[in-house]
Amino acid sequence: MSETTKQSASRLAPLFERLKGENRAALIPYITAGDPDARTTVELMHAMVGGGADAIEIGVPFSDPMADGPVIQAAHERALKSGLGLRGVIDLVAEFRQRDAETPVILMGYQNPIEAMGVSAFVDKAASAGVDGVLTVDLPPEEADELVAAMGERGMDPIFLLAPTTSAGRTREVASKGSGFVYYVSLKGVTGAANLDTDALAAQLEDIRGACALPVGVGFGIRDAETAGQVGQVADAVIVGSAIVRLIHEQATAAGGVNAQVLETVRGFLAELRSALETART
Amino acid sequence: MPETNSKATVGATGAPVDYASFPDQRGRFGDYGGRYVAETLMGPIEELTAAYEKYRNDPGFIEEFESDLRDYVGRPTALYHAKRLSEAYGAEIWLKREDLNHTGAHKINNALGQALLAKRMGKTRIIAETGAGQHGVATATVAARLGIECVVYMGADDIQRQAPNVFRMRLLGAKVVPVDSGTRTLKDALNEAMRDWVTNVDDTFYIIGTVAGPHPYPMMVRDFQSVIGREARAQMLEKTGELPDQVVACVGGGSNAIGIFHAFLADESVELHGSEAGGDGVETGRHAAPLTAGRPGVLHGNRTYLMEDDNGQIIGTHSISAGLDYPGVGPEHSWLKDIGRVQYAAITDDEAMAAFHEVMRCEGIIPAIESAHAVAHARLLAEERGGQRILVNLSGRGDKDINTVAKLEGIEL
Numbered sequence A: 001m002s003e004t005t006k007q008s009a010s011r012l013a014p015l016f017e018r019l020k021g022e023n024r025a026a027l028i029p030y031i032t033a034g035d036p037d038a039r040t041t042v043e044l045m046h047a048m049v050g051g052g053a054d055a056i057e058i059g060v061p062f063s064d065p066m067a068d069g070p071v072i073q074a075a076h077e078r079a080l081k082s083g084l085g086l087r088g089v090i091d092l093v094a095e096f097r098q099r100d101a102e103t104p105v106i107l108m109g110y111q112n113p114i115e116a117m118g119v120s121a122f123v124d125k126a127a128s129a130g131v132d133g134v135l136t137v138d139l140p141p142e143e144a145d146e147l148v149a150a151m152g153e154r155g156m157d158p159i160f161l162l163a164p165t166t167s168a169g170r171t172r173e174v175a176s177k178g179s180g181f182v183y184y185v186s187l188k189g190v191t192g193a194a195n196l197d198t199d200a201l202a203a204q205l206e207d208i209r210g211a212c213a214l215p216v217g218v219g220f221g222i223r224d225a226e227t228a229g230q231v232g233q234v235a236d237a238v239i240v241g242s243a244i245v246r247l248i249h250e251q252a253t254a255a256g257g258v259n260a261q262v263l264e265t266v267r268g269f270l271a272e273l274r275s276a277l278e279t280a281r282t
Numbered sequence B: 001m002p003e004t005n006s007k008a009t010v011g012a013t014g015a016p017v018d019y020a021s022f023p024d025q026r027g028r029f030g031d032y033g034g035r036y037v038a039e040t041l042m043g044p045i046e047e048l049t050a051a052y053e054k055y056r057n058d059p060g061f062i063e064e065f066e067s068d069l070r071d072y073v074g075r076p077t078a079l080y081h082a083k084r085l086s087e088a089y090g091a092e093i094w095l096k097r098e099d100l101n102h103t104g105a106h107k108i109n110n111a112l113g114q115a116l117l118a119k120r121m122g123k124t125r126i127i128a129e130t131g132a133g134q135h136g137v138a139t140a141t142v143a144a145r146l147g148i149e150c151v152v153y154m155g156a157d158d159i160q161r162q163a164p165n166v167f168r169m170r171l172l173g174a175k176v177v178p179v180d181s182g183t184r185t186l187k188d189a190l191n192e193a194m195r196d197w198v199t200n201v202d203d204t205f206y207i208i209g210t211v212a213g214p215h216p217y218p219m220m221v222r223d224f225q226s227v228i229g230r231e232a233r234a235q236m237l238e239k240t241g242e243l244p245d246q247v248v249a250c251v252g253g254g255s256n257a258i259g260i261f262h263a264f265l266a267d268e269s270v271e272l273h274g275s276e277a278g279g280d281g282v283e284t285g286r287h288a289a290p291l292t293a294g295r296p297g298v299l300h301g302n303r304t305y306l307m308e309d310d311n312g313q314i315i316g317t318h319s320i321s322a323g324l325d326y327p328g329v330g331p332e333h334s335w336l337k338d339i340g341r342v343q344y345a346a347i348t349d350d351e352a353m354a355a356f357h358e359v360m361r362c363e364g365i366i367p368a369i370e371s372a373h374a375v376a377h378a379r380l381l382a383e384e385r386g387g388q389r390i391l392v393n394l395s396g397r398g399d400k401d402i403n404t405v406a407k408l409e410g411i412e413l
C-alpha cells in the first residue's frame, strides 16, 4: 500500500447524480481489452466517449470466461493471443486517463487474474491508474469481503451482479456490499443471449429497487438503439457488450485492423444508442 | 449418506481434525472450496444445496441409492489380491476393482446419486461435462434408465481420442456436444456445461463428474463416491485382518481418490497417496499436476490449486490420459495436501504406460490409463519401502483406451 496517494472517490456516484437531473439512463459500452490488439484499445475507448458513452466497461482477458457467450469468448481468445494480462489492462486505463480524466472506467473480469496478482497489489495499481469500479463476474458477495475492503480503502466501487434468480435477501446483501451501481443480468444466460422482455424487466426493476437503493444498470441482450431505448426507460444504466464487440470485430477484420474508419463506425453506433437514451423517457 | 469412521485425529498442525465436519457451511475446506460463480447460478446452487441436505439423510433416498448401487451398478466391487503383480513389484498389492462397475469406472456411483437427486427435484433435463468420456457414459446411462433428456459437453480434442465412448453415449440417446473453445479439453467442456446451466436453470440439473465445482458439488460427489473406501476398508479387514499401509489413487479432479481415501482419513497408520498426471515430466511443463507444481487460485466455482501463468491465465495441460488432463483439482485435495494428510506425486505418461502393460500381463486386467497412474505410483512406493501392503484404487477399465495404446505403438486398428 502506498501511504501518499489518497485516492479521490469514484467517478460513478457523481455520474448517476448528474444523470438523474438529466432524466436519462447512462450509456455504458463494454469492450474486451486487447481485442483485436492492445495498441488500439485506448483509441476505441476515446471513440466510444466521443460517441456518447457515459462510462466504459473494460473486459480483462481470461482463459476461461465461463459467464460469457460466444462473441465475448472469442474476443477473450483474440486478446489472449497478444499476451495482455491484468497488469497490462490497468496500464491501458492509465494511458486513457492521460486524455480523459472524467469518464468512469470499470474493469470487468474474473477472479483468478486478481488472485494471481494479489488483491491489495491489484487494488493499489488500479486505483492509481484511475479505475473507478470493478465487476468480478465469478465473485458473489459471499466471497468478496477481502476485495470489497481493499477497494473501499481506495475509494473504488465494487460492482455486483443481480439476476432473475436472485432472492430479495440476496439483493439486500448485494446492496450492502456493492457501491456505484448494481448490474442486473436481465436474462438467464451468458452474455450475448437474445430475447429481452421489457415489460417483465420493468416489474423486476421495481422489485430490485425495493431492496436496493443503488442505481441499477441492465445488461445482456441489448443489441441496438431500439432495445437500448426500451431499457433506458426503466433502467439507470444501459450496458451494451456483445453488439459492440461484434461490430468492432467485423469492421476490424474487414479493414485489416482498427483504423480511422472503424473508429468512426464505432463512434457512430454509440451516438445512435445515446440518442435513443436521450429521448427514451420523453 | 451413512457416516464412515471420522473420529478426530491429528493433522500436521498437531490439532485434532474432524474430517467429517468439512466442508463448513460456506463449502470451505480450510482456505479452499467456496462458491465462485456468476450471480445467476447462486439461486440454483442454493436450491441444490437445500435439496441435497434434505435427501442425504432421507431413508427413502438412501435406500434407493443403495439398492441401485447393488442391483444396477453391481456393488460391492471386489477387492482383489494381485499376487503376480505383488511379486513383480515386491509389495502386497490389493486392487479395489472399480473397473467392474457397470459402465466400467467409479464414475457411475456419483452419476447415479446425482441423477436420483435430479429426479426428486423434478428436473427434466440432465447435462454433464466429460473428459475421458467415462463420466459422460455413466451420466448417459443413468439418464437413459430414468428416461431423462441428456446433453454431454466434451472437448473437441477429447472426442478424437475417446471415440468409442462418444459412440456409446450416442447409442444411449445422449447428445454429445463438441467444445471448440480454449484448449478443447475437459476444462472447456466444464465451462460450456456451466454456460448451458446458466441458460437453462429452471429445468436442468448439472451432474458434475468430479469433486470440483462450487459448493455443494465437492461435498456431494465425495459423499456419493465414499462407498468405495467404506467397502475397501471393511474388505481389507475381512481378508487380511489389518488395514493397508498405504492407499493409492489417481487424481484428475479427484473423485475416485476422495472416494477411497475418506474412510481411511482417521486411520493415522494408513498413508494416503494421490497420483497426479506427470505427462512428459513436471520439469517439462507438459503435465497436469496442479498439486505438485501449481498454486492456489479460483476456477470453476472453487478455490483450489491450479496450473496457471503469471497473469492468472489457466494454462494448457498434457496427459496421455484424458481423464486426468485437467488444470485444477477438487478443493478438499488442496486442503488435505496443505495439512499433510495426503501426499501427492506426479506420475509420467511413460511410468503409467509401463504399469498399464504390467497389470495386463500379470493379472489379465485392462486398467484405464488413469488408473494405471495409481498402479505405477504403487510400484514407486514399493521400490522405496519394500514389502508393504498397498491398496490401489483401480478406478476404471481400459477398454476405452486401446485406440490410444495402439496409436502409441504405431498400430492402426
Ligand SMILES: Cc1ncc(COP(=O)(O)O)c(C=O)c1O
Pocket (backbone or CB within 6 Å): B105, B106, B107, B131, B132, B133, B134, B135, B209, B210, B211, B250, B251, B252, B253, B254, B255, B256, B257, B322, B323, B324, B368, B370, B371, B395, B396, B397
Ligand atoms: C477411470 C478413471 N479414473 C479416474 C478418472 C479421473 O477422475 P477423478 O480424479 O475424479 O477420479 C477418470 C476420469 O475420467 C476415469 O475415467
